[in-house]
Amino acid sequence: MKLITAIIKPFKLDDVKNALQSAGITGMTVSEASGFGRQGGHTEVYRGAEYTVDLIPKVRLEVLVDDKDADAIVDVIVKVASTGSIGDGKVWTSPIDQVIRVRTGERGSEAI
Amino acid sequence: MKAEATMEAIVLPDSGDTAWMLISTGLVVLMIPGLALFYGGMVRVKSVLNMMMMSFGALAIVFVLWIAFGFSMVFGESVGDLGLIGDIRQFTFLKGLDNPSAMIGTIPAAVFIAFQGIFAAITVALISGSIADRAKFGAWMVFAGIWATLVYFPVAHWVFAFDDFVAKTGGWIANDLGALDFAGGTAVHINAGAAGLALAFILGKRVGFGKVPMRPHSLPLVMLGAALLWFGWFGFNAGSAIASNGTAGLALLNTIGATTAAVLAWLLVEKLRDGHATSLGAASGVVAGLVAITPACAFVGASGALLIGAVAGGLCALSVGLKFMLGYDDSLDVVAVHLVGGIVGTIMIGFVGVDVGLFNGGGTEQLVKQIIGAAAVLFYSFVATLIIGKLVDLTIGFRITENQELTGIDIAIHAEPAYELSDNSQGNVYEFSRGQ
Numbered sequence: 001m002k003l004i005t006a007i008i009k010p011f012k013l014d015d016v017k018n019a020l021q022s023a024g025i026t027g028m029t030v031s032e033a034s035g036f037g038r039q040g041g042h043t044e045v046y047r048g049a050e051y052t053v054d055l056i057p058k059v060r061l062e063v064l065v066d067d068k069d070a071d072a073i074v075d076v077i078v079k080v081a082s083t084g085s086i087g088d089g090k091v092w093t094s095p096i097d098q099v100i101r102v103r104t105g106e107r108g109s110e111a112i
Numbered sequence: 113m114k115a116e117a118t119m120e121a122i123v124l125p126d127s128g129d130t131a132w133m134l135i136s137t138g139l140v141v142l143m144i145p146g147l148a149l150f151y152g153g154m155v156r157v158k159s160v161l162n163m164m165m166m167s168f169g170a171l172a173i174v175f176v177l178w179i180a181f182g183f184s185m186v187f188g189e190s191v192g193d194l195g196l197i198g199d200i201r202q203f204t205f206l207k208g209l210d211n212p213s214a215m216i217g218t219i220p221a222a223v224f225i226a227f228q229g230i231f232a233a234i235t236v237a238l239i240s241g242s243i244a245d246r247a248k249f250g251a252w253m254v255f256a257g258i259w260a261t262l263v264y265f266p267v268a269h270w271v272f273a274f275d276d277f278v279a280k281t282g283g284w285i286a287n288d289l290g291a292l293d294f295a296g297g298t299a300v301h302i303n304a305g306a307a308g309l310a311l312a313f314i315l316g317k318r319v320g321f322g323k324v325p326m327r328p329h330s331l332p333l334v335m336l337g338a339a340l341l342w343f344g345w346f347g348f349n350a351g352s353a354i355a356s357n358g359t360a361g362l363a364l365l366n367t368i369g370a371t372t373a374a375v376l377a378w379l380l381v382e383k384l385r386d387g388h389a390t391s392l393g394a395a396s397g398v399v400a401g402l403v404a405i406t407p408a409c410a411f412v413g414a415s416g417a418l419l420i421g422a423v424a425g426g427l428c429a430l431s432v433g434l435k436f437m438l439g440y441d442d443s444l445d446v447v448a449v450h451l452v453g454g455i456v457g458t459i460m461i462g463f464v465g466v467d468v469g470l471f472n473g474g475g476t477e478q479l480v481k482q483i484i485g486a487a488a489v490l491f492y493s494f495v496a497t498l499i500i501g502k503l504v505d506l507t508i509g510f511r512i513t514e515n516q517e518l519t520g521i522d523i524a525i526h527a528e529p530a531y532e533l534s535d536n537s538q539g540n541v542y543e544f545s546r547g548q
Contacts, residue, residue, distance in 0.1 A: 044325075045386040047393070048433030051325040 305451025
């Protein structure tokens with residue numbers, strides 16, 4: 001099993017979510033996040049003072065998938081989340097030891 | 113004496129004037145929560161309650177002192193006819209005035225006293241904006257009481273105590289100098305603004321000032337606060353006619369005209385300087401316009417009011433950058449809005465005041481009087497506040513510790529957060545957890 005974590009631009013969330021649902025995903029977790037990558041921060045002027053804003057708002061999306069589905073799902077996210085401009089985010093996968101569905105106690109792929 | 117008392121007892125209040133002043137008093141009380149919201153929304157999420165508490169606390173301490181001796185210091189017979197301070201013994205605890213038949217002008221004394229008392233409280237509350245996030249609450253309360261006594265009460269006597277109104281002789285700015293200040297451009301706004309500047313020096317900068325962004329945590333609260341202030345300001349300005357008449361009406365009209373012009377000017381400056389017209393700018397423009405028209409609202413026509421509002425909105429918006437250039441942490445721009453706005457309104461009477469202004473049928477005579485009045489209040493308030501603030505700091509300490517400030521003053525000093533956004537259990541009530 002794999003955990004796919006994607007950091008994407010907030011306005012891309014709906015598109016990515018819909019595409020993943022179409023691709024057969026049955027669950028995901030979404031949280032607001034902030035951070036920086038190559039895009040870095042930017043400067044803002046507010047009430048006469050200039051600020052550097054280092055941490056930019058992003059959305060973090062987490063999906064659990066079977067090993068065999070991982071590449072296809074990653075491709076869906078990358079394709080839909082891309083705008084071609086800097087700051088589009090990142091997607092990575094990590095191996096998962098165990099997954100348990102709390103209600104039934106099912107384990108492993110059954111629980112996804 | 114006996115005969116005089118009987119004579120006074122049969123003087124009936126003018127019901128129209130009294131009704132308007134009862135409403136005006138309610139309106140000016142609304143300015144306290146209005147200011148608390150305006151300031152409270154502007155601070156970071158960890159200092160909201162402390163910011164609001166400074167306004168509520170100022171009202172509490174100052175009004176009690178007002179009843180005890182403040183009213184007497186402002187409106188009592190001027191000591192030695194010098195116009196500097198009213199006789200503290202004359203109306204101590206409002207003696208002779210706290211009954212239904214005592215009159216001041218055409219209204220019951222009780223109404224006049226309540227109305228004027230809130231002015232004192234608001235002036236003190238305004239100062240708190242310059243020391244956001246970092247002042248001990250107890251020290252603030254002590255400061256508020258001392259400052260009201262040694263600065264506001266004397267200055268209000270200078271400006272608001274007219275000869276033969278409450279007492280035979282009043283203050284020097286109102287009577288001897290003859291500077292015009294209808295509702296408190298000098299006594300309220302220059303006074304509070306200069307004090308705010310002095311206190312910002314005494315307390316020093318917040319941890320991280322000029323390095324980390326300290327943006328408002330809730331702009332809807334700021335706008336709601338500005339709106340409530342505006343609403344309450346109708347009592348402040350139009351109520352200062354102490355009558356339900358044409359003067360009150362003109363003051364009310366100008367309180368809208370100047371304020372709307374100030375909003376436009378502030379937003380224009382922001383758009384040109386920063387690239388964005390912000391809601392914080394609109395709310396600040398509202399207050400800058402209200403401040404500037406306060407001294408002038410009954411002395412100018414509609415176009416004069418628009419001009420005062422526009423100049424104040426523009427100059428105040430430009431002034432918010434001063435603290436970064438000069439390095440004082442006037443956290444919520446008390447200086448830029450109240451000191452600058454108060455000076456603009458007070459001095460512009462000398463230019464656009466009907467029959468007295470340089471551009472409006474007068475010479476330079478009134479302009480000079482306005483400048484002297486403004487300068488006197490600015491200088492006295494700044495110096496006295498430096499001394500009072502320093503004394504409070506040296507004795508009980510004015511500032512919370514750095515760790516408390518980093519934690520957030522709401523939790524550190526008041527033991528409560530402004531927003532409890534989760535019901536997730538953070539512990540158990542002590543007795544219950546022990547099975548009682």
